[in-house]
Amino acid sequence: MRLDKFLCDCGAGTRSEVKREIRAGLVTVNGEKALRPEQQIDEAKDRVCHRGKPCIYEKYVYYLLHKPAGVVSATEDAKERTVLDLLGEERREGIFPVGRLDKDTEGLLLLTDDGALAHELTSPAKHVEKEYECLLARPFDVTQKYMLEQGVDIGEKEPTRPAVVRILDEKRITLTITEGRFHQVKRMLRAVGNEVVYLKRLRMGALALDETLPAGGFRRLTAEETENLRK
Numbered sequence: 001m002r003l004d005k006f007l008c009d010c011g012a013g014t015r016s017e018v019k020r021e022i023r024a025g026l027v028t029v030n031g032e033k034a035l036r037p038e039q040q041i042d043e044a045k046d047r048v049c050h051r052g053k054p055c056i057y058e059k060y061v062y063y064l065l066h067k068p069a070g071v072v073s074a075t076e077d078a079k080e081r082t083v084l085d086l087l088g089e090e091r092r093e094g095i096f097p098v099g100r101l102d103k104d105t106e107g108l109l110l111l112t113d114d115g116a117l118a119h120e121l122t123s124p125a126k127h128v129e130k131e132y133e134c135l136l137a138r139p140f141d142v143t144q145k146y147m148l149e150q151g152v153d154i155g156e157k158e159p160t161r162p163a164v165v166r167i168l169d170e171k172r173i174t175l176t177i178t179e180g181r182f183h184q185v186k187r188m189l190r191a192v193g194n195e196v197v198y199l200k201r202l203r204m205g206a207l208a209l210d211e212t213l214p215a216g217g218f219r220r221l222t223a224e225e226t227e228n229l230r231k
Contacts, residue, residue, distance in 0.1 A: 001042075002039070002040065003036070003037055004038070006041055007021070007050060008092065009057060011220070014088075014090060021050065022037050023035060026050065028049045030046055031047070062221040062229075063090075063218045063220055064207065064210055064218060064221055065097075065110070065213075066107065066108070066214065067101050067215075068216045069105065069106050070104070071103070073097045073100035074097070074100075084111070086216055086218060087111070094113035096112070098117075099122050099130075101201060102183065104199070105201065106199070107132070107133075107201030107202060107209055108202065108204055108207065108208070110221075117229065120230075121205060121229070124179065128204065128205045130180070132175050132199055132200065133173075133200045134189065135199075136173070136194050137196075139171055143192075144189075144192040144193065144194060145165045147191075148175065148188060149164070152191040154181070154187040154190075154191050163175055164176040176203075185199060205228075206228035206229055
C-alpha cells in the first residue's frame with residue numbers, strides 16, 4: 001500500500017495534507033524518515049509514525065453522512081452527484097452507501113467499506129429499524145395511524161410489517177419501519193390516503209442522525225457507535 005493512502009486510512013489527514021507531512025519529514029517508517037508519498041509499505045508489518053505517534057491501520061472505515069436532497073445514493077453516476085462525491089479527499093476505495101435514500105430524501109446515511117456489517121444492517125431477515133420524519137400533504141389522523149401500525153397493502157404479495165407511528169403535529173409524523181422496500185414510506189402513506197412531501201431519515205438501528213451535521217456534512221463514527229451498530 002502507498003504510504004500516503006495508509007496515512008489517510010489511519011485518519012492522519014486528507015491525501016494532500018499527508019503528502020505535505022511526508023515531504024516535511026514528519027513521517028517515519030520503521031524508524032527511518034520517509035520522504036516519498038508513493039513509498040510502498042506493508043500495513044500489517046511496518047511501523048509507521050506520524051509526528052512521533054504510531055499510526056494504527058483501520059481495516060474498515062465508517063462515516064455518518066447527513067445526506068442532502070438532490071444527491072443520489074450510489075457509488076457512481078454519469079449525470080448526478082453521488083453521496084461518495086461529498087466525501088471529497090476522504091473518499092477511499094471500496095466505500096459504498098449502506099442501503100439507499102431517494103434522491104429527494106434527506107437524513108442519515110451510513111458509508112463504509114465493511115461489507116459484512118452492511119449485509120447485517122440491510123438483510124430483510126434482520127428487521128433493522130429505520131425511523132423517518134415525514135411532512136404530509138394532508139392532515140394525519142388516528143385512523144391512518146392505526147392502519148400503518150397494522151401493516152398496509154402497497155401492491156405487493158405481502159402487506160408491510162407493522163410500523164411504529166408518532167404524531168408530531170397535524171401534518172408531521174415519525175414512522176419507524178423494519179423493511180426496506182422500494183419507496184416504501186411514500187407508498188405506505190399513499191396507501192392510507194395521504195402523501196409525503198418531505199422525508200428525512202433520523203435513525204437506522206442504533207445509529208441516530210447527528211443533528212449538528214449540516215446537510216452534506218459527515219464525520220467518522222465513534223468506536224461506541226460502531227460497536228452499538230454491530231450489536
